[in-house]
Amino acid sequence: MVYINGAASISPQNSINFDVFLKGMKVYEDLFLKSLTPDYKKYMKPIEARRMSKTVKNGIICSQIAMNEAEIEIPDAIIFGTALGIVSDTEKFLEKMLYDSERYLTPTSFIQSTHNTVAAQIAHKIKCRNYNFTYVNRGFSFESTLLDAIIHLKEGKKNILAGGGDEMTEHYYKIIKKTGMFKQDETKNTDLLKYETSGALCGEAVSFFVLSDDKKTETYAELKDLRMFYKPENNSEIISEVELFIESNDLQCSDIDLIVAGYSGNKKEDEIFDNVLSDKFPETPAAYFKHLCGEFQTASSFALWLSGNILKYQKYPDFIKLNARISGKISNILIYNHYFNINHSLILLSEA
Amino acid sequence: MTKKVYITGIGAISAIGNKVSENYESLLAKKSGIGAISVLDTVHKGEIPVAEVKLSDKELKHKLALSGDDALTRTALLGITAVKEAFENASVYDIKKYRTGIVSATTVAGMVAREKYYLDFLNSDFLNEHVNTFEAADSTERIADFFGIKEFMTTVSTACSSSANAIMTGVRLIKSGLLDRVIAGGTDALSKYTLNGFNTLMILDREKCKPYDNERKGLNLGEAAAYLVLESEETVKKEGKIPLAVVSGYANANDAFHQTASSPEGYGAYSAMIQALKTANLKPQDIDYVNVHGTGTPNNDLSEGRAMLKVFNGKVPKFSSTKAYTGHTLAAAGSLETVFSVLSLQKKVIFPNLNFQNPMREFDLIPQTEILKNVKVKHIMSNSFGFGGNGTVLIFSETK
Numbered sequence: 001m002v003y004i005n006g007a008a009s010i011s012p013q014n015s016i017n018f019d020v021f022l023k024g025m026k027v028y029e030d031l032f033l034k035s036l037t038p039d040y041k042k043y044m045k046p047i048e049a050r051r052m053s054k055t056v057k058n059g060i061i062c063s064q065i066a067m068n069e070a071e072i073e074i075p076d077a078i079i080f081g082t083a084l085g086i087v088s089d090t091e092k093f094l095e096k097m098l099y100d101s102e103r104y105l106t107p108t109s110f111i112q113s114t115h116n117t118v119a120a121q122i123a124h125k126i127k128c129r130n131y132n133f134t135y136v137n138r139g140f141s142f143e144s145t146l147l148d149a150i151i152h153l154k155e156g157k158k159n160i161l162a163g164g165g166d167e168m169t170e171h172y173y174k175i176i177k178k179t180g181m182f183k184q185d186e187t188k189n190t191d192l193l194k195y196e197t198s199g200a201l202c203g204e205a206v207s208f209f210v211l212s213d214d215k216k217t218e219t220y221a222e223l224k225d226l227r228m229f230y231k232p233e234n235n236s237e238i239i240s241e242v243e244l245f246i247e248s249n250d251l252q253c254s255d256i257d258l259i260v261a262g263y264s265g266n267k268k269e270d271e272i273f274d275n276v277l278s279d280k281f282p283e284t285p286a287a288y289f290k291h292l293c294g295e296f297q298t299a300s301s302f303a304l305w306l307s308g309n310i311l312k313y314q315k316y317p318d319f320i321k322l323n324a325r326i327s328g329k330i331s332n333i334l335i336y337n338h339y340f341n342i343n344h345s346l347i348l349l350s351e352a
Numbered sequence: 353m354t355k356k357v358y359i360t361g362i363g364a365i366s367a368i369g370n371k372v373s374e375n376y377e378s379l380l381a382k383k384s385g386i387g388a389i390s391v392l393d394t395v396h397k398g399e400i401p402v403a404e405v406k407l408s409d410k411e412l413k414h415k416l417a418l419s420g421d422d423a424l425t426r427t428a429l430l431g432i433t434a435v436k437e438a439f440e441n442a443s444v445y446d447i448k449k450y451r452t453g454i455v456s457a458t459t460v461a462g463m464v465a466r467e468k469y470y471l472d473f474l475n476s477d478f479l480n481e482h483v484n485t486f487e488a489a490d491s492t493e494r495i496a497d498f499f500g501i502k503e504f505m506t507t508v509s510t511a512c513s514s515s516a517n518a519i520m521t522g523v524r525l526i527k528s529g530l531l532d533r534v535i536a537g538g539t540d541a542l543s544k545y546t547l548n549g550f551n552t553l554m555i556l557d558r559e560k561c562k563p564y565d566n567e568r569k570g571l572n573l574g575e576a577a578a579y580l581v582l583e584s585e586e587t588v589k590k591e592g593k594i595p596l597a598v599v600s601g602y603a604n605a606n607d608a609f610h611q612t613a614s615s616p617e618g619y620g621a622y623s624a625m626i627q628a629l630k631t632a633n634l635k636p637q638d639i640d641y642v643n644v645h646g647t648g649t650p651n652n653d654l655s656e657g658r659a660m661l662k663v664f665n666g667k668v669p670k671f672s673s674t675k676a677y678t679g680h681t682l683a684a685a686g687s688l689e690t691v692f693s694v695l696s697l698q699k700k701v702i703f704p705n706l707n708f709q710n711p712m713r714e715f716d717l718i719p720q721t722e723i724l725k726n727v728k729v730k731h732i733m734s735n736s737f738g739f740g741g742n743g744t745v746l747i748f749s750e751t752k
Contacts, residue, residue, distance in 0.1 A: 094466075097467075097548050101395055102395045102548050105548055107549070110548075110549035111612050111739070112611075114511055114740065115459070117611070117740060119510075120611060120739070120740025120742065123606040123740075124610070124611070128606065129606050130605065131606075132510070132606035132740070133517060135507065136458075137505060138487055140489070141507075151525070151528045155524075155528075175470075175483060179483055228504070229502075297487075
């Protein structure tokens with residue numbers, strides 16, 4: 001059994017505290033959603049806060065909160081999933097190198113820019129010499145992290161610190177926008193699903209979890225199962241993946257009390273969710289989350305934070321509802337996400 | 353649950369050869385691939401030696417019968433080349449016959465293309481397909497799509513230990529029963545970004561690197577791709593294959609000391625070696641040869657050497673670094689050295705540590721400097737350590 005015993009997320013919403021989060025969503029009208037800045041002084045020395053980039057700092061804070069909740073000091077493994085790594089430091093070094101023709105460079109931003117910085121810095125900070133890993137596979141980065149954590153617990157480990165996150169910068173957005181994947185103009189997040197324009201609303205967040213083999217009174221949820229599938233050829237392949245996933249967990253689609261779907265505002269590819277929901281879950285209450293955090297490769301980590309809290313506290317706010325169906329007792333949540341129809345993932349959570 | 357995970361095929365392209373047999377010949381001929389920069393476009397040409405694959409992107413494409421228009425990075429091209437050889441070597445022709453996944457490592461990813469077009473992307477309306485090749489997953493997806501791998505894919509990036517970790521993940525995925533076969537390894541092409549990054553750290557030797565030598569001045573960067581076909585015991589039996597080796601031990605530990613330097617005592621390295629021996633159920637004295645990480649930097653070789661002295665209780669087995677042949681190929685280093693280790697097990701040879709003259713003043717460790725043939729090589733340890741304190745140790749054993 002795999003239990004989520006600690007969970008924390010730093011996102012464009014007030015996600016550091018679920019009670020505050022429930023009170024209302026942050027409204028933005030911007031090109032992409034940016035994470036809120038925590039009070040770094042509360043968590044680290046000023047020199048550390050200055051030296052480290054946003055994702056590293058937020059990763060350290062989230063991991064600390066998750067470990068405090070799970071009442072552990074040293075996990076048996078630290079695993080992080082990030083598609084882009086530390087974009088801000090990568091750009092700093094790359095731009096200086098290109099503008100100054102490979103001269104006058106200093107190592108700081110290069111050192112910070114490697115993909116494994118978050119997991120490594122957490123290990124360094126808490127002096128954890130155990131397994132340390134970083135997965136960087138687009139929309140499978142966080143899912144690979146979860147899978148690795150699940151295998152570790154099967155192998156006999158006790159507590160795994162697993163996280164996911166990506167950051168967006170002005171320059172990265174300016175370039176990636178040209179592909180047409182993302183919204184070209186300022187977008188109001190509260191109206192995300194009303195836009196007829198193509199492209200997703202871009203965003204960012206970092207989340208960390210402690211996955212453990214034993215249940216505690218404060219446990220969020222049981223992580224039942226996980227499935228990734230890549231570049232499905234058509235809708236029927238998607239439907240059969242969903243069916244197989246539910247069946248292999250001895251459930252029926254009607255056993256799912258809430259679906260958390262990865263609607264991104266990208267009309268054409270959001271139809272994939274419409275199809276699955278109408279075909280397999282016509283009566284099921286459904287929610288969405290990317291108007292809260294935006295679209296990015298590791299957005300499912302925010303969805304896991306959200307869903308874990310929903311199961312634990314048995315409530316969710318109106319501003320995530322996709323339909324008016326009412327959930328009674330919430331025992332099973334299915335998170336279905338895809339990143340531009342390349343990486344699809346299914347995560348099944350159950351009440352612990 | 354499968355008990356053993358076998359290596360049934362190997363593929364490699366590096367500065368010392370475009371396929372495994374060419375690499376082997378160079379290793380035996382003591383022929384290093386390190387030299388002046390010829391392919392990479394950089395101001396450091398002529399100043400910093402590197403170990404480049406001697407084929408242009410166009411030539412790599414041509415060899416794979418790919419059209420010139422495909423937006424494939426050098427990282428992806430090297431990867432496809434090595435994976436193709438590994439699948440052929442393992443006689444894998446029908447990908448869908450078993451649950452087959454890919455676990456690929458890279459550190460540079462699409463930076464090789466991005467650094468060429470970045471300022472145009474940023475400052476003008478210019479756009480080409482390489483706007484999409486930046487992510488680390490790009491090379492993995494290109495390889496997966498080329499061979500039709502759909503069941504599972506992931507990408508690992510843990511600096512210099514990346515592909516050793518990819519192998520470890522591949523083994524664990526098979527042992528957990530999720531997959532029957534995994535193509536595991538890593539690919540890294542040389543980029544200006546990496547070259548300048550390491551240059552600012554002042555750990556690049558201006559001459560050929562001298563691992564474990566007292567006068568060592570740093571590493572040489574290299575580029576390579578190397579992959580292995582890993583298969584479960586059941587699949588090997590069903591197919592009636594004779595495997596090349598078994599992955600008997602593996603461990604990943606963190607030094608938790610510094611972002612770019614190893615602890616002088618080599619805590620992480622020690623811990624990884626001890627745990628790898630434990631998973632292999634072997635004693636230190638069972639190891640016949642260690643393919644050390646041995647980058648040639650003052651810090652790595654001291655830290656790794658001290659850790660080995662502790663692990664082996666002063667009686668360190670034969671060891672050598674092959675990085676004076678191939679350069680430090682970063683995300684490909686662990687899998688390239690695995691390919692060399694498999695060759696050692698198969699051919700009963702130990703490859704030498706080039707450019708070694710004087711033992712380090714801190715200890716009397718002397719690497720193997722001459723080729724040893726017809727030696728007993730039953731169990732090999734392969735070390736990979738990197739930035740962020742990431743360290744991984746693999747142990748490969750004979751299948752007999």
